[in-house]
Amino acid sequence: MNRSRVVVVGAGFAGFQAARALSRTARDEAEIILLNPTDYFLYLPLLPQVAAGILEPRRVTVSLPGALPRVRLQLGEAREVDLDARRVRFTDPEGRSGTLEYDRLVLAVGSVNKLLPVPGVADHAHGFRGIPEALYLRDHITRQIELADVAASAGESASRRTFVVVGAGYTGTEVAAQGGLFTDALTRKRRAGSGGRARWVLVDIADRVLPELDRRLSSTADRVLRRRGVDVRTGSSVKEVTEDGVLLDDGEFIETRTLIWCVGVRPDPLVSEIGLPVERGRLVVEPRLGVPGHPEVFACGDAAAVPDLTRPGEYTPMTAQHASRQGKLAGLNVAASLGDGDQRPYEHHDLGFAVDLGGVQAAANPLGIALSGPLAGAVTRGYHLAAMPGNRVRVAADWLLDAVLPRQAVQLGLVRSWAVPLDTASPELAHVPGPATAKEE
Structure with a gap:
């Protein structure tokens, strides 16, 4: 007492x-x-794999009551x-x-x-900060590929198969890398002549992807992305977003139904x-x-x-x-x-960084040693397993299944667009029910 x-x-x-x-x-x-x-801790670094259908959503969550039995949770x-x-x-x-x-x-x-004063972003962009956003994005991407197959014109089909990611930091780079592999898997299952491969565009105002990392890691990620067909637009920014596409600062208009906002926090x-x-x-x-x-x-x-x-x-x-x-x-x-021990100052040297680029590819620099390819991929996944406070066996099992079995490409319809507003600075918006909007189409 x-x-x-x-x-x-x-x-x-x-x-x-x-x-x-x-x-x-x-x-x-x-x-x-x-x-x-929420009643869970979210392991954010693996969220792009949820959106890409590699990991089941509960794999990246850890129950707070289960992991912290001596702590009282107040939702x-x-x-x-x-x-x-x-x-x-x-x-x-x-x-x-x-x-x-x-x-x-x-x-x-x-x-x-982090929202920038770009017209149309709050209304038409998709955020990427939690399980609802990842689930919605997975459904949305799947839906766009399916609707592209029955589009009324070649132009509409192409726009539905075009996915624009803004922000080439950790999250944006991983979303573009995983997303490209995901849509490749989806289009391979479509009927012959249904429209071809999806297009992914990665946009950032910086002069290179992963600008916060060593240039060797940045070059590795850039090389992997371009080899997979990702259209990397560095030194470019978004001027306006509409329901039909994205206007870049150089005047180019990219027709798309999908803008994924990963500019930072x-x-x-x-x-x-x-x-x-x-x-x-x-x-x-x-x-x-x-x-x-x-x-x-x-x-x-x-x-x-x-x-x-x-x-x-x-x-x-x-x-x-x-x-x-x-x-x-x-x-x-x-x-x-409270009388148990002595206080200490915070001091920590970075141990390195790891960026998962999908498949067996990654870029990592553990203890300052630059790695790429399958070795970096193994180090990256090993790091995530070590850093996660739970679900390690389940995550490893999902990775194994993804390596040997095709991904399941179905819409679950669990999250509607109004439930995942981009402006997370106004959480009250997330509690306002409303009809589905046009960007669900």
Whole structure:
């Protein structure tokens, strides 16, 4: 009855690890409550494989009650943090309001889609941040290939078989790579003369794909994409989006019914609304992940601007690698603040990056060693299996089945377009029912 209450907001990479570290370290000193909209942790790096029909959706999710038995899960979305009253206000999945009082608070709310002021994007683009988006996109791609077979004109057929991905970072590159293989598998099963191969276009304002990575990895990914027929448009941006296509800044209009928006993410707006100093939307914290002036509040992951002690004067980038490690340290430091251990500053050198390019292809640089081809593919999949907090055997089994059996190409119709709005900064939109829109066609 005298235990301190610790509220962890968000169950992404940072929040999940924070709650797990706390439950293992301060099980007697703290009552731990995890506030999250869903009852699962989502392993985002494998989401493109869900959209491509390689992995069953539950493979990339880990049950929070199952993985964190000593943590009480509160389903809901945080709406306000009252620092003076030490209270978090939230809305549950049925729209009811609630509050959680805390003695310690860990903010790990993560990030949302980054929207640019491009006319038509919010109305016609598809986001890619969760299971609903991946399932909807898989259905949508399958539907476009099927509708292309019976299109009234060659032009309509070509536009339905054209898929444009905006953003050549991790997510966009993997979506284009996996998507191309997926549509190849779909078109091979179609009747002869039904329209031919699908076209994938990858657009980014940067001068190369994967601009945040070493040029060798970028070149590897670029080479694999182009060899598969992906039309890579670097140094180009989207000027306008309509129901019928995408207008690029060079004046070219690409007729398409599919625009996949992968331009990156930004910190959840909740962080800026708290009223504390932020750095580009991220809550400013000390090296020990505590919030200055509020020793009871900690922040980690994409929500926090964490000083990078390995690069003085800079902040750690918004990556899953940093979020996981910051979350674990935040949990340990919260436990230390309750009298269990000593607080430590966050310091981590990147161990390398891995980008899955579909099939046996990947680009990776573990410990700074640049790899490509099947070896990089094996390292990438091995890394994902090691990093996942569950479902390893099931994921490996799906990979094996995909290698020996053809993919099942059917629409499930589980998610309608109005249920996956691109503007995730306005989550209330996701709860507004409405009719199917034209972009489902």
